[in-house]
Amino acid sequence: xxxxxxxxxxxxxxxxxxxxxxxxxxxxxxxxxxxxxxxxxxxxxxxxxxxxxxxxxxxxxxxxxxxxxxxxxxxxxxxxxxxxxxxxxxxxxxxxxxxxxxxxxxxxxxxxxxxxxxxxxxxxxxxxxxxxxxxxxxxxxxxxxxxxxxxxxxxxxxxxxxxxxxxxxxxxxxxxxxxxxxxxxxxxxxxxxxxxxxxxxxxxxxxxxxxxxxxxxxxxxxxxxxxxxxxxxxxxxxxxxxxxxxxxxxxxxxxxxxxxxxxxxxxxxxxxxxxxxxxxxxxxxxxxxxxxxxxxxxxxxxxxxxxxxxxxxxxxxxxxxxxxxxxxxxxxxxxxxxxxxxxxxxxxxxxxxxxxxxxxxxxxxxxxxxxxxxxxxxxxxxxxxxxxxxxxxxxxxxxxxxxxxxxxxxxxxxxxxxxxxxxxxxxxxxxxxxxxxxxxxxxxxxxxxxxxxxxxxxxxxxxxxxxxxxxxxxxxxxxxxxxxxxxxxxxxxxxxxxxxxxxxxxxxxxxxxxxxxxxxxxxxxxxxxxxxxxxxxxxxxxxxxxxxxxxxxxxxxxxxxxxxxxxxxxxxxxxxxxxxxxxxxxxxxxxxxxxxxxxxxxxxxxxxxxxxxxxxxxxxxxxxxxxxxxxxxxxxxxxxxxxxxxxxxxxxxxxxxxxxxxxxxxxxxxxxxxxxxxxxxxxxxxxxxxxxxxxxxxxxxxxxxxxxxxxxxxxxxxxxxxxxxxxxxxxxxxxxxxxxxxxxxxxxxxxxxxxxxxxxxxxxxxxxxxxxxxxxxxxxxxxxxxxxxxxxxxxxxxxxxxxxxxxxx
Numbered sequence: 001x002x003x004x005x006x007x008x009x010x011x012x013x014x015x016x017x018x019x020x021x022x023x024x025x026x027x028x029x030x031x032x033x034x035x036x037x038x039x040x041x042x043x044x045x046x047x048x049x050x051x052x053x054x055x056x057x058x059x060x061x062x063x064x065x066x067x068x069x070x071x072x073x074x075x076x077x078x079x080x081x082x083x084x085x086x087x088x089x090x091x092x093x094x095x096x097x098x099x100x101x102x103x104x105x106x107x108x109x110x111x112x113x114x115x116x117x118x119x120x121x122x123x124x125x126x127x128x129x130x131x132x133x134x135x136x137x138x139x140x141x142x143x144x145x146x147x148x149x150x151x152x153x154x155x156x157x158x159x160x161x162x163x164x165x166x167x168x169x170x171x172x173x174x175x176x177x178x179x180x181x182x183x184x185x186x187x188x189x190x191x192x193x194x195x196x197x198x199x200x201x202x203x204x205x206x207x208x209x210x211x212x213x214x215x216x217x218x219x220x221x222x223x224x225x226x227x228x229x230x231x232x233x234x235x236x237x238x239x240x241x242x243x244x245x246x247x248x249x250x251x252x253x254x255x256x257x258x259x260x261x262x263x264x265x266x267x268x269x270x271x272x273x274x275x276x277x278x279x280x281x282x283x284x285x286x287x288x289x290x291x292x293x294x295x296x297x298x299x300x301x302x303x304x305x306x307x308x309x310x311x312x313x314x315x316x317x318x319x320x321x322x323x324x325x326x327x328x329x330x331x332x333x334x335x336x337x338x339x340x341x342x343x344x345x346x347x348x349x350x351x352x353x354x355x356x357x358x359x360x361x362x363x364x365x366x367x368x369x370x371x372x373x374x375x376x377x378x379x380x381x382x383x384x385x386x387x388x389x390x391x392x393x394x395x396x397x398x399x400x401x402x403x404x405x406x407x408x409x410x411x412x413x414x415x416x417x418x419x420x421x422x423x424x425x426x427x428x429x430x431x432x433x434x435x436x437x438x439x440x441x442x443x444x445x446x447x448x449x450x451x452x453x454x455x456x457x458x459x460x461x462x463x464x465x466x467x468x469x470x471x472x473x474x475x476x477x478x479x480x481x482x483x484x485x486x487x488x489x490x491x492x493x494x495x496x497x498x499x500x501x502x503x504x505x506x507x508x509x510x511x512x513x514x515x516x517x518x519x520x521x522x523x524x525x526x527x528x529x530x531x532x533x534x535x536x537x538x539x540x541x542x543x544x545x546x547x548x549x550x551x552x553x554x555x556x557x558x559x560x561x562x563x564x565x566x567x568x569x570x571x572x573x574x575x576x577x578x579x580x581x582x583x584x585x586x587x588x589x590x591x592x593x594x595x596x597x598x599x600x601x602x603x604x605x606x607x608x609x610x611x612x613x614x615x616x617x618x619x620x621x622x623x624x625x626x627x628x629x630x631x632x633x634x635x636x637x638x639x640x641x642x643x644x645x646x647x648x649x650x651x652x653x654x655x656x657x658x659x660x661x662x663x664x665x666x667x668x669x670x671x672x673x674x675x676x677x678x679x680x681x682x683x684x685x686x687x688x689x690x691x692x693x694x695x696x697x698x699x700x701x702x703x704x705x706x707x708x709x710x711x712x713x714x715x716x717x718x719x720x721x722x723x724x725x726x727x728x729x730x731x732x733x734x735x736x737x738x739x740x741x742x743x744x745x746x747x748x749x750x751x752x753x754x755x756x757x758x759x760x761x762x763x764x765x766x767x768x769x770x771x772x773x774x775x776x777x778x779x780x781x782x783x784x785x786x787x788x789x790x791x792x793x794x795x796x797x798x799x800x801x802x803x804x805x806x807x808x809x
Contacts, residue, residue, distance in 0.1 A: 044769040050074065051803050061088060061163050062809040068093065071789045072800040074764035074772040077313040079794040084156045086316040087330045089807065091160025091187070094310055098327035098766040099164065100174040101306040103184055104712060106191040106328060109133045109198035111383065116180055117713075118386045126393050127269050129381045130409060132402040133201060136425045137193035143427035144189070150431055154189035157330040161187035175768060176713060195328040196431070200424040202301070204456035206271045207352035208537045210264045210418075211641035213487045215633065217263060218640065223660070227643045227651070230482075230535055231528055234650075236545045238459060238473060238520045239510045241529045247506050249531035254481040255495035260356055260488045265637050266418075267410040277540055278345035279566070279732060279741075280461040281519035281547060282469040284512065289556040293463040293749045296562045297334055297343020298741040300734045303709040305719060305774060307762030309333075309743050313791060314438065321438040322756060322790050324743050327766075331434035334743060336754055336790075339441040340464045341747040345520045347457035347473050348536035351424075353484070353498075355400045355491030357417040364396055368492045374399065400491060401425050419491055421498070423476055428454040443468045443511065450474045451504055459520035465751045471518035473508040473525040476501055480533045502532055517551045519544065521732075541646035542572040542730040559757060562746045567733050567783035569726040574618050575606040577649045581621065584676040594684055608733075610702035610726045619704070619728065620686050625679035629661065645730070652676070701726060707735055709761055709777065711768075718768040723761075725781045733783075744785065756788035 059066075064081040066089045071077070076093050080086035095102065107113055110133065111125035144150040165184050177183060216224040278299040285291040301308055309324035314332060323335015334343050359376075360366040366373040377397040382390050396403040400419040407415040429452040436449035446462050450472055453460075457475025462468070478485075478498035489496040508525040510518060521544035525534060550565055578601060587598055597617050604614035622645075629648055633640040643651070651658060656672035663670050687699050697703060702724040711718035727733030727740070734740055745758040761780040765772040779786065789798055 045765075045767065045771065047771050050770070050772065053803055053805065055803070055805055057805060057807050058809065059092070059163060059807045060809060061159050062807060064808075066807040067794040068805045068807065069791065069794060070802045070804070071798070072802050073311070073776065073786060074802065075311045075313070075789070077789070077791050077794075078315060080316045083316050083319075084152060086314055086319075087153050087156035088160035088163070090312065090314060090325070090330055091157035092164050093160075093312070094325065094327050095161040095164040095187070097764055098306055098310055099161075099184060100176040101712060101766050102161070102187075102191075102195070102328040104176070105198055106194045109137070109194040109201065111381070114383050114385045114391070116182055116386060119388050119391075122383060122385065122391050125383050126381075126391075126409060128201070129383070129393065130395055130402055130404045131201065131205065131269070131420065132395075132404075132422065132425050133194065133197045135379075135397075135402065136197045136200070136422075137190055139425065139427045140193045140196070140429075141190050144193070144429065144431065147429070147432070149435065150429060151189075153330045153431060153435065154192055157192065158187045158189055174766060176715070179715065180713070192329050192431075195326060197424055199326065200456045202456075203346050203458075204349075204351050204424065205422065206538065207350065207354060207485075208641055209352075209354045209485060209488045210266050210268065211639045212537075213260050214263055214638050215641045216487065217261065218633075227647060228537075228641065229647070231524060232541065232646065232650070234646075235524050235527070235539070235541065236548050237524045237526045238471060238518075238544075239508050239513075239526050241527050245506075245529070245531060247503075249506065250479060250500065250503070252479050252481050252499055252533070255493075257490055257493065257495055260490075262416075263638055264416050264488070265411070266405055266416055266639065268639050269404070269410065277522040277543070277734065279519075279521045279543060279547060279734070280343040280345045280459065281517055281551060282341075282461045282463040282471075283551065283554075283557055283562075284469050284516045285467050287516045287551075287555060287557050288748075289558050290748065290750065292465075292751075293467060293469050294557060294559060294562055295336075295341040295343060295461060295463040295469075295747045295749065296566060296745065297345075297461065298566050298744045299334070299344065299346075300739055301742040303707070303738060303740050303742070303761055304712050305709050305762055305768075306712065306766035307742070307760055309760055309762075311758070311760070311764060313789075315791070315794075319439045320792070322788060323745070324758075324760070330431065331438050333434055334745065335438075336747045336749075336756055337438065337440070338465075338754055340437075340446060340462065341749060341754070341756075342437055342440075342446065342463075343461045343745060344458040345461075346522055347459045347475055347520075347525065348522050348539050349457050349475065349477060349525075350485050350535045350537070351422065351455065351457065351475070351478070353421045353489055354404075355398075355419045355421065355489045355496065357396075357398060357400075357403060357419050357491045359417065367398055369399070370492075370494055398491070418488065423455045423478070426454065426476065428476070430454065442466060443470055446470065447472070459525075461518055461520065463747070463749050465749045465754065468512060469518055470511045471509065471520060473520075474504075475507070477507065477532070478502075480535075482533050483535070484533070486535055506532070515552070519547050519551060521547055537641070538644070540730070541644070543732055543734065546570060546572045546732055559746050559748050559755070563744075563757065563783070563785055565732065566741070566744050566746070567727075569608045569731060569733050571606045571608050571615065571618070571728070571731055573645060573649070573730045574604075574608075574615075577622075577653075578604070578606070578618060580649075580653050581625075581676050581680070584673045585680055586677075594681070597684055597687075598680075608701055608726045608728050608731055610700065610724050612701050613699055615701040615726075615728070616699040616704035617683065617687060620683035620690075621680055624682040624686060625676060628675050628679050628682075631663065632660070705735075706737055707740065708738065709774070710738070720774050720777055723777065723781050725783070741780075744780070746785065754790065756790060757785040758788055759785050 067079040069077040111129035113121040280297040282295040313322040321337045323332035358368045379395045381393040404420040405418040432452040454476035462470040479500045522540040523544040608615040630642045652672045707723040708721040727735035743760040747756045763772045763775045
């Protein structure tokens with residue numbers, strides 16, 4: 001009997017071992033994950049453990065000695081004796097702190113998330129493959145491989161990343177690998193190219209041709225033009241016209257083509273997230289207290305952990321640069337050196353066009369173009385699926401690009417075959433832009449660097465110690481006739497093709513303007529005197545004007561004034577709309593609570609500060625009003641475009657009797673007044689419901705807005721919630737629920753020594769168990785900055801140096 005008991009115990013033990021080392025559904029193999037020697041316990045770090053890192057290390061692959069000095073925020077300052085070692089060490093150090101993030105983002109770009117999480121991600125992976133992110137990355141690598149400098153950077157960086165990967169044991173793996181039960185694979189230059197296409201997808205893949213085509217068919221041309229004008233005269237463009245543009249524009253032919261007359265029942269791909277914008281500006285020494293130019297930048301992106309940026313200083317012969325990098329790519333992306341500083345915002349422009357394709361037959365082997373049948377190319381996409389068989393997707397390629405939408409993907413009722421022409425599919429050399437910006441000494445160097453920059457289009461603000469300030473709206477912009485790409489185009493004729501590209505020297509730009517500053521905040525680049533057609537569906541109308549109002553009024557500007565301005569909470573949208581909204585309400589019809597809210601809003605000074613109630617009530621009112629105004633453009637099966645907030649408010653104020661405001665389903669004739677009043681009552685009910693679900697808490701703005709920073713893979717324990725700050729969409733401090741300033745930087749260009757300040761919502765480490773994972777979130781929340789340690793020599797002493805390391809082969 002005792003042998004039976006022993007055998008039974010052994011069997012149970014074996015079964016438990018097998019279960020604990022097997023992934024069941026989305027649950028990791030708990031045996032490996034909980035293993036005290038190799039599991040997640042090994043990812044816990046203390047301040048003392050970080051400070052106790054070894055000081056002398058041997059690293060195969062280096063050509064000479066490299067010194068790395070870490071400051072008290074774990075920012076590495078890398079001093080190398082040659083460029084190959086500089087990029088090698090940048091790759092090594094970045095991987096040491098952000099390896100899982102680097103690989104996960106490139107897996108996402110390549111459409112490979114299903115390999116990690118299973119079939120739940122198949123649609124996500126199909127989307128990115130149908131957008132052609134890998135196709136664009138492959139073409140970029142083909143071009144970069146022909147240039148020794150670009151190839152050296154990519155290969156040195158990859159070698160550094162792989163040196164770190166090869167040093168890892170199971171216990172050293174980032175916790176996400178243990179939790180999701182997979183291992184890192186070798187890094188390649190293609191992955192860096194994928195990362196850059198991932199950013200292009202984030203910033204420059206939006207297109208509304210499907211919605212516009214449906215909407216103009218529904219409303220007709222006059223109403224469509226009223227709701228979707230190409231330009232508002234109230235706009236404050238990035239570069240105001242100061243006389244004629246000093247170039248002869250290229251001619252663009254307008255062909256006799258018709259736009260599609262069909263309704264498209266297409267389920268849209270995810271678009272660029274709302275709030276993806278940015279602010280930047282540079283003020284000349286004539287407006288500052290010190291006489292030195294000051295440059296400011298704060299790109300607005302999805303708030304995530306690990307943070308999108310990794311802070312770093314890179315020093316080698318010919319370069320000493322400080323700023324933030326993209327984990328997975330060499331060079332500093334936003335930053336400064338001893339001579340210049342630069343920062344970027346997204347340059348809104350339609351860079352994606354959709355073409356309706358006609359096939360010869362069901363085989364889709366040929367498509368019609370210019371009177372004859374052309375061969376298609378078929379790319380069989382194998383999507384490996386964790387715990388399931390592979391999913392195969394056939395993506396058709398035409399000379400326009402991949403057929404993103406077809407009968408097998410995102411169709412409802414009618415089938416549409418739509419090919420995507422996207423600028424990100426073209427070979428490009430952005431990596432050289434940042435190489436040369438990192439080494440720039442003056443405006444001429446800055447201009448040279450930008451000649452390599454194509455996508456995603458950006459507004460590059462610039463300032464130099466010699467006093468120059470500038471702004472270039474830089475990208476590879478197609479030559480388009482008016483409204484080309486605004487609607488679905490005829491893919492059977494090359495008459496609808498792009499006719500070339502706007503020359504760099506014709507891009508919107510300005511050097512040392514008379515007003516003493518340059519600024520951008522995702523608004524229209526120029527006014528209607530600019531000779532080329534410019535279109536985007538998501539221009540900004542409020543932040544940019546507020547920035548200009550403040551800079552126009554300021555004198556004797558200091559860096560501290562610029563920091564306060566980056567955290568400005570004034571709601572210009574509310575200031576321009578709320579008085580009109582309140583005037584439509586008959587206060588005599590309100591109950592006690594409604595009247596109290598009405599009076600609260602009357603007294604509000606339009607600042608979205610964290611501890612105020614009024615911003616919550618205004619936002620709730622707007623959130624109810626906007627869909628009520630555009631209820632006829634909300635359809636479950638046909639996607640329609642809806643006007644932006646600025647156009648909506650303008651229409652409510654200037655055309656309150658417009659027929660669009662009438663709900664055809666009711667016998668009464670509604671005007672702006674009735675809709676605004678109805679939205680007010682609904683907003684009060686909405687706040688009451690919010691209070692019920694939050695223990696009757698007062699709806700202070702920070703609580704109602706509920707800003708949070710989520711983990712990149714939505715692993716809830718690794719995120720940060722209950723962030724208490726102000727701001728919102730359309731406000732300089734553009735912190736909303738899930739988006740906001742991803743890096744705030746202020747730089748004073750002093751010839752005696754450039755000074756910088758900065759902060760971002762996260763920490764240098766990608767390890768949730770590290771004290772440096774989210775240690776800067778509180779300072780960022782409170783609008784505080786760190787003075788940046790810009791070292792000139794590796795032996796330089798500073799009170800905030802944490803530890804030093806020396807690497808050699």
